[in-house]
Amino acid sequence: MTIPFLPLAIVFIPLFFGILIFFVSHEQFKLAFALSASLFGLFLTSLCFKYVTSGYILTSDSFILAPDIVLLFRIDALSLFFALITTFLWVLTVLFSVKYMEGNLKKNYWAFLTLSTVSALGVYLGGNLITLFLFFEFLTLFTYPLVIYAGTDEAQASGGKYLLYLLAGEVFLLFAVVATISFGGGSFSKIGMLSSLSDFRFLRFLLLAYVLGFGIKTALFPLHRWLIGATVAPTPVTGLLHAVAVVNTGIYGLIRVVYHIFGLDLISALGVSNLLLWIASLTIIFGSVAAFRQDDLKKRLAYSTIAHISYTLLGVSVLNANGLVGGLIHLASHALAKLSLFFCAGKIYKETGKTKVSELSGLGYQMPLTLVFFTVASLALIGVPLTLGFLSKWYLWMGPLETQRPLFILVLVISTLLCAFYLLPIVSRAFFRSNGKIKIKKVSWFYLLPIGVTSLSSLFFGVFPTIFLNLTRQIVQFFLGG
């Protein structure tokens, strides 16, 4: 079924608002446009839900800019899954920014925030490789001004590192994209674009280029330094990088590569599944250990992202249905929980100026609600029953079990333990170690609403996961045919 309107609208209506922000000078208008961009994004994306879950793929008309350079947008279940997460969290990020950026708002904050997220939507909705690539690169470029937002030397240095890593990755990605288009056409309309090729050496090289291209954006070890450096950005931006837009596009790309561009048969034939699993495991263990050793709260969360995003890669590369479902749901649960944690960290920093874990003693008595939400989000990330994290880990464990690879379950167990070790001490320190001051501050709704919604939705979706399960069923059906 072709509804050319919807995929275009999801990208271009928010894009229109984003560009409009550059041309208005009044602060209130800028905010209004940014908010309406995100609301439109969320609204239009949810409109697609009904069509997609009943098995349709919505495809737009294509804009032929030149031979090969064709813009095309399409929504299938995988696109929608990612787009829903992004747009939902986008609205909350905008709300959180209102209070957080108060008094520190520079000219183009809203514009770049909007454009970055729109680029991420463009990546998800890209109906061929070139569209995906173009928006992937735009995402890097539009987030750069946000990373160097503080304007300090440290921010500039981190920004330089950010650009260097991501753009270097995109060089490999472009190579792989051009090669794929030359040999297999770039459109996502068929699964297994490269299946006509039989030169396995070249295919492995191509896969390596793809993994480098997308993997740098998911901060695979040892190419993760940019993500840690980028914690100098304001907290909503960090949230954008870790949960809303940036790393998600990387993992989205990897899923497309494995299941769509190469296709299940070709990937199994290449015999690279174990290699991918090892890369993912290494990153998981490294990220968890590094998070455990980190005292800076934001950096601890950043290392935790590195680990958790690779859970998804692990789930994807066991190459069975449970693994894929687990990986996808874990991505959603991680995004919700991690955004909530970052919001809490941001609120703590804004109201007390504290950035280190060791300084947080007794904070639970000053801002009880925040810390309660922090606890809920931590539990969700660890994967305690009744949270979405539990569901995702359940499927993630099933994946390697089915294929008789118990070693990787051990990786998951160790990292879950580590996750508990690096998150729960924060909670216990805040609640059980008093620093004598008990003074409950008045809370702003602009803070509490996004934090509450993100962390409670981990609980809500943990109990009612139907939305996610419906979509993942479609995705599995599409890629694995069963």
Added chain:
Amino acid sequence: MPHLFVLMVVAPFVVAALIPLFSIRFKNLSFLMTALTSLFSFCSVLYLVVIERKNFPLEYHLGGWVPPLGIGLYLDKLGSFFLLLVTFIFLAVVLFSRFFLGEDVEASKRPLYYTLLLLLLAGMLGFILAADLFNMFVFFEVFSISSYALIAASGKLPALRASFKYLLMGTVSMLFMLMGIAMLYSLTGVLHIPLVAKELANIVSSQTTQVILALTLIAFGIEAALFPLHTWLPQAHSLAPSPVSALLSALIIKMGVLGLIKVIYYIFGGCLNELSPVLMIMAVLAIFFGAFFALGENDIKLILAHSSISQIGYMVLGLSLATYFSLVGGLFQLLSHALAKATLFLCVGIVISQTGLRSLKDLSGAGKESPILMIFFGLALASLASLPLTGGFAAKYYLCKGAIEKGAWVIALAILVGSLLSLFYSFKIFSSLFISKPVKKVSFKLSWWAIIPLGCLSVVSFLIGIFPRLGFVLIEPAVGALLRVVR
């Protein structure tokens, strides 16, 4: 209008001769005459391209004498692509000169400056249109000599030195070319290019033909500043008055590339034999060394000059890979680089003349107060850095595709890594001018004489980036013309 052809080449020569005469009485007439002449060339090229495009390739025999005896002019779709590019950018630069010439060229020297500009134009048009080897050589000399003089137009000692260095290299290049042409003439007995090609096709490739090829490639390689023959370029481009730098970088070195095209395709029919990998390696080295030089520099004009070396590498790479897509990419690169570099040198001219500063450190944050300049700079640098949806991106895309289709993966990767490097030096310029903390605030004054030409260049460059199809309308027939002469 069959005589339009000749008129196009002759008119700038005649006006160039008239300007010194008129300027004795009417000081300000020289600009007007130059502008009108270049407008005339632009319009006649437009006429040829739009109205006569069905009759391509056009041939004109001077005085009705048919080659091999007579002299001919020849225009195919590749030529019309170059004509359009040359006349458009030339017109923009001439208009800009009106605004700019302030300190670089004294008032008393301006008529001379405009005379030389017109000779430059005449030489380029003649070089593009010439159908026989000797005329090609003569016109080549005409624009080379006027460019030596233009570089020295400011009369300052470093500029004179740079100009002299270019003169020396240029003379060597001229000698190589003359030698090559002489050998070709003795081998084939004709000078008319299509006839030479026909004769050559019957001759088995021998050491003589290889030597001829090498000689002419070196000759045009020097003019195109192909690494390692580039040594004259950085000084010459950075010390010339900025409009001249724009012309040198956007057009003159492209004439070197056109020379390479003429030699490789029109004369030797695309058969490079053993020299093909040599040219390819030189091109890849050019891409990397140019970019590294540019990254190491701090002088804003030197960065741009070195970047030209790197960007020329892509065009030559496209020629030497010789597939359909690589040729498209090479010509796309030529087009987008010409537009971007012209814009950049003109903008840099404004920055340097109004602040008196050239080093990026001193210029830190200087552009923060003028959004128009930022847009011009931003668009041109984005194209240079081959960001998505710019002309540079399309160029690199097709080059890469050409390389991959030929199985040259390493070269494809080199192209992309090179574009990453070009992104870094472009970003260096942009961030220090528009992002860094200002050392001192400058508000640039721009008149319409500056905004209109810069605006035209930027708009065209922007449109080609957004809709690469627009570039294709010109480039695809040009590549078709090239592939037709391949044997």
